[in-house]
Amino acid sequence: MDINSLWDLRHENRWLDALNRYWVNPTVCKNRDTEQFMDKVELEYIQRLDTQEWYDFLTNISLEVRG
Numbered sequence: 001m002d003i004n005s006l007w008d009l010r011h012e013n014r015w016l017d018a019l020n021r022y023w024v025n026p027t028v029c030k031n032r033d034t035e036q037f038m039d040k041v042e043l044e045y046i047q048r049l050d051t052q053e054w055y056d057f058l059t060n061i062s063l064e065v066r067g
Contacts, residue, residue: 034061 006018022028
């Protein structure tokens with residue numbers, strides 16, 4: 001069911017079902033893990049990185065998130 005159909009239904013159970021399906025989507029899970037990791041990174045650390053260190057940091061995020 002697309003969001004337009006869901007919006008028109010206005011049934012709470014349909015919305016809750018769609019929300020539950022959203023959170024188990026592998027892409028959403030990966031993004032959530034990345035966001036949680038990034039939330040823990042200290043801004044001062046990021047600000048001290050030079051261009052290459054910043055690039056290395058970004059390319060290694062997925063490794064950090066996967067543990």
